[in-house]
Amino acid sequence: MKVAINASFLVPKGGGIKEYIKNLIINLVEVSDNIELVVYVSLGMGNYARSILPDKIRIVETPYKHGDIISTIKRSIFEQHFWNKEEKKENFDIFHSPFFHSPKMEKAKVIITVHDLRFYRFPKTYGFLRYCFLKYKVPQSVKKASHIIAISDFTKSELIEAYNIPATQITTIHESINKSDFSFKGKKLVDTSDIKIAEKLANKRIILSVGHIEPRKNYKRLIVAFNKVKKEVSDAQLVIVGKKNLDFAEVFRMMNEVPDVHYLDFVSSEMLVWLYANSSLFVFPSIYEGFGFPPLEAATNGVISAVSRISSMPEICGDSVAYFNPYDVDDIAQIILKCLTDNSYRTELKSRLLPNLQRFSWRKNAEETLQLYNVVNED
Numbered sequence: 001m002k003v004a005i006n007a008s009f010l011v012p013k014g015g016g017i018k019e020y021i022k023n024l025i026i027n028l029v030e031v032s033d034n035i036e037l038v039v040y041v042s043l044g045m046g047n048y049a050r051s052i053l054p055d056k057i058r059i060v061e062t063p064y065k066h067g068d069i070i071s072t073i074k075r076s077i078f079e080q081h082f083w084n085k086e087e088k089k090e091n092f093d094i095f096h097s098p099f100f101h102s103p104k105m106e107k108a109k110v111i112i113t114v115h116d117l118r119f120y121r122f123p124k125t126y127g128f129l130r131y132c133f134l135k136y137k138v139p140q141s142v143k144k145a146s147h148i149i150a151i152s153d154f155t156k157s158e159l160i161e162a163y164n165i166p167a168t169q170i171t172t173i174h175e176s177i178n179k180s181d182f183s184f185k186g187k188k189l190v191d192t193s194d195i196k197i198a199e200k201l202a203n204k205r206i207i208l209s210v211g212h213i214e215p216r217k218n219y220k221r222l223i224v225a226f227n228k229v230k231k232e233v234s235d236a237q238l239v240i241v242g243k244k245n246l247d248f249a250e251v252f253r254m255m256n257e258v259p260d261v262h263y264l265d266f267v268s269s270e271m272l273v274w275l276y277a278n279s280s281l282f283v284f285p286s287i288y289e290g291f292g293f294p295p296l297e298a299a300t301n302g303v304i305s306a307v308s309r310i311s312s313m314p315e316i317c318g319d320s321v322a323y324f325n326p327y328d329v330d331d332i333a334q335i336i337l338k339c340l341t342d343n344s345y346r347t348e349l350k351s352r353l354l355p356n357l358q359r360f361s362w363r364k365n366a367e368e369t370l371q372l373y374n375v376v377n378e379d
Contacts, residue, residue, distance in 0.1 A: 001034065001035045001036070001093045001094065001373065001374070001377055002035070002036045002038065002090065002091065002092040002093050002094075003035050003036070003037055003038070003092060003093065003094040003095075003096060003373060004037075004038045004039075004040065004086070004090065004092040004094070004095045004096065004108070005021070005024075005025060005037065005038070005039050005040065005096045005098065006040050006095070006096070006097045006098065006099075006102070007021045007025070007039045007040055007041050007049065007098070008040065008041065008042045008062065008064070008066055009021060009066065009098070009099060010022060010039075010041050010042075010045060010048070010049055010052075011042060011045055011048070011066045011067070012048065014066075016115070016293065017098065017099055017115065019178075020098055020113070020115075020151075020175055021098050022052055022053070023176070023178065023362040023365070023366075024098065024362070024365060024366055024369060025037065025039060025053055025054075025057065026053065026054060026362070027362045027363050027365065027366030027367075028366045028369065028370060029054045029056060029057065030363065030366070031363065031366050031367050031370055032370050035370070035373065036058075037057050037058065038058050038060060038090055038092060039053065039057050039058065039059050039060070040059075040060050040061075040062050040086075041059055041060070041061055041062070042061070042062060042064060042065055042066035043061050043062060043063055043064055043065045043066075044061070044065060045061065045066065046059055046061045060086075062082065063078075063082060064079070076133065079103055080103050080104065083095075083103040083104075083105070084106065087105055087106055087107070087108055088106075091107075092108050093108060093109065093377050094108060094109050094110075094111060094373050094376065094377055095108045095109070095110050095111070096110075096111045096112075096113070096373075097110070097111070097112045097113070097141070098112075098113045099112070099113060099115070100112055100113070100114040100115065100134075100138050100141065100142065101134070101137040101138050101140075101141040102141045102145065104144065109146040109147070109376045109377060109379070110144070110145045110146050111145065111146060111147050111148070111149060111372065111373070111376060112141055112142065112145045112148055112149070113148075113149040113150075113151065114142065114148055114149070114150050114151070114155055114159060114290075115151050115155065115290045115291065116151075116155055116158070116288070116289070116290025116291070117155065117158045117159065117162055117290075118216075118288065118290070119131055119134045119135070119138070120138075120158075120162055121158075121288055122214075122215075122216050122288065123135075124246060124247075125214055125216070125245065125246050139163055142159060142163050142165060143163060143165070145169075146376050146379070147169060147170075147171065147372065147376050148165065148169055148170045148171070149170075149171055149172075149173050149369065149372065150170050150171070150172050150173075151172070151173065151174060151175050151290055151291045152172060152174065152290060152291050152312040152315055152316065153172050153312075153315055154290065154311055154312035154315055155172075155290045155291075155312065156170045156172050158290075171368075171372055173365055173368045173369055173372070174291075174316075174359075174360055174364075174365065175291055175293075175360070175362075175365060176296075176360040176361050176362045176364070176365055177293055177296050177297055177300070177360070178362070179300045179357070181269070181273075182272075182273055182276060182297040182300040182301065183273065183277075183300050183301060184273045184274055184276070184277035184278075184301060187270055187273060187274075188270070189270055189271065189274055190270070191268055191270070191271070194267070194268060194270060194271040194274070197262075197264065197271065198271075198274060198278075201237055201239070201262070201278070203235075204235050204236070204237045205233060205235050205236045205237065205280040205281075205340060206237050206239055206275065206278055206279040206280055206281075207226065207229075207236055207237065207238045207239070207279065207280065207281050207282075207283055207336065207340075208239050208241070208275050208276065208279040208281070208282050208283070208298070208303075209222060209238070209239070209240050209241070209242075209282070209283045209284065209285070210240075210241045210242060210272070210282075210284075210294045210297075211241075211242045211284070211286060211294065212242045212243050212244075212245040212246075213240075213242050213243065213244050213245055213246075213248040213251055213252075214245040214246040214247065214248070215246065215247055216286060216287050216288045217242070217285070217286050217287075218285040218286055218287050218308070218326050219240060219251045219254075219285070220250065220251060220254060221285060221326065221327070221329050221332060222238070222283060222285045222332065223238070223251070223254045223255065223258050223261060224254075224329045225329045225330075225332035225333040225336060226238045226258065226261065226333075226336070227258045228329070228330075228333040229333050229336050229337055229340070230258075230259065230260065232337055232341070233337070233340055233341065236260065236340065237260045237261075237262060238258075238260065238261045238262065239262045239264060239275060239279075240255070240261070240262070240263050240264070241264045241265070241266075241267055241272065241275065242265070243265065243266055244265070273301070276297060276298050276300070276301045276303055277301040277303070279298065279301075279303050280303075280340060281303070281304060281305070281306060281336065281339050281340060282294065282295060282298035282303050282304070282305040282306075283305070283306050283307070283332075283336060284305060284306070284307040284308065284313070285307075285308055285324075285326050285332060286307075286308055286311070286313075286326070287308060287310060287311065287326050287327075288310075288311050289311050289312050289313060290311075290312060291312055291316060292307070292311070292312055292313050292316050292317070295307055295313075295316070295317050295320075295321055296316070296317075296356075296357060296360065299320065299353040299354075299356065299357050300357065302350060302353060304320075304321065304322070304339060304346060304349040304350055304353070305317065305320075305321040305322070306321065306322040306323070306324060306332075306335045306336055306339050307321050307322070307323060307324075308323070308324065308325075308326035309323035309324060309325060309326070310326060317356065318352075318356045318359070319352055319356070320349065320352040320353050320355070320356035321349065322335050322338065322339050322345075322349065323335070324336075
C-alpha cells in the first residue's frame with residue numbers, strides 16, 4: 001500500500017500540526033513494514049524534513065513555499081493540477097491530508113485529519129483571506145473525503161453538527177505529546193533573560209497559563225479570578241505565556257492593573273518547561289479546544305491543573321484535573337484556591353496525572369491511523 005502524506009506544514013515553526021505530522025510519520029515507520037510512504041513538503045523544506053524524519057521515507061518538495069503570500073496565491077490556483085500529475089505518476093492508494101482540507105484525487109482514497117473547527121466557531125481568529133479560503137475549502141473537503149480523522153470525540157461531534165457528516169465516516173484518534181520535550185529533568189536555563197525571569201519568580205506560588213491572547217482563551221475572567229485569589233494567597237503569581245493574536249488590548253490593560261500578573265509572550269522551550277516544572281498550578285480557562293495539550297504538558301512535570309469543564313477538556317483530562325465553569329469568575333477563583341491550599345486534594349489529583357497521561361501515545365496514534373488506512377484501502 002502506497003500512502004502519500006501532505007506535509008506542507010512540516011516547517012520549523014509549524015506549531016501543533018507540524019508536531020502531529022512529524023510524530024505520525026516517525027511512528028508509522030516503526031509500526032509498519034508494509035506501507036510505502038511518500039511525504040510531500042513545502043518548497044525548500046526537503047533538508048529540514050530529512051533532518052527530523054527516518055531515512056527510509058521518500059520526501060518530495062512541492063512547488064510552493066509555506067507562508068509565502070505569492071506561493072499561497074499560486075497554490076490556490078495551480079495546486080490541483082500539481083496533485084493530479086503526482087497521483088498519476090505515483091499511483092498512491094491513500095492520500096492523507098493531516099489538516100482539514102485536501103485536493104481532489106481521481107482514484108486514491110482521501111483521508112483528512114480535522115483538529116478543530118475554530119474557523120467555524122471563531123472566524124475572527126483568522127485573517128480575512130485565510131478565513132475565506134477555509135470557509136470555501138473545508139466543507140468541500142470533509143464532504144468528499146473517503147474518511148475523516150477527528151482528534152477528539154468533541155471535534156467529531158462538531159463535524160457532525162456543522163456539516164451533517166455521518167458518524168460512520170469519522171474516526172476519533174487522539175493525539176499525544178512527547179513527554180520528554182516537556183520535562184525539565186536534565187535541562188537548564190542558559191539565556192540571560194530566562195534566568196532573570198526565573199530569579200524573579202523564585203519561591204513564589206506560580207499559577208501558569210499558556211495560549212494565544214485571544215477571546216476564546218478567556219484570560220479576562222482568569223485575571224479577575226486571580227485578583228480574588230490574591231486576597232487569600234499573597235505570594236501567588238499569575239504567569240501568562242502566549243503570542244498576541246486577537247483583541248488583546250483589553251487583556252493587556254487588565255494585566256497592568258492587577259498586581260503580580262506577568263506576561264511573557266513567546267518564550268524559549270527551556271523557559272516553558274521551567275515554568276511548567278516550577279508552577280504550583282496550571283490553569284486552562286479556554287472556552288474552546290479541539291484537544292487541549294497544555295494540561296498534559298503540565299502533568300508531565302507532576303503539576304496539577306484546573307481547567308474549563310467544556311469542549312474537549314473532560315474527554316482529554318478525565319479525572320486528573322479540577323474543573324470549573326469558565327463563564328463564572330467566582331467558580332474559577334474558588335477552584336484555584338482549593339488547588340493551591342487543600343493539600344489532600346492536591347495529592348489526590350497528583351496521583352491521577354500519570355494514569356491519564358498513559359492513555360495517550362504517538363505510537364498508539366500511528367497504530368490506529370495505520371489500521372484506518374488498511375480499512376479504507378480495502379473498501
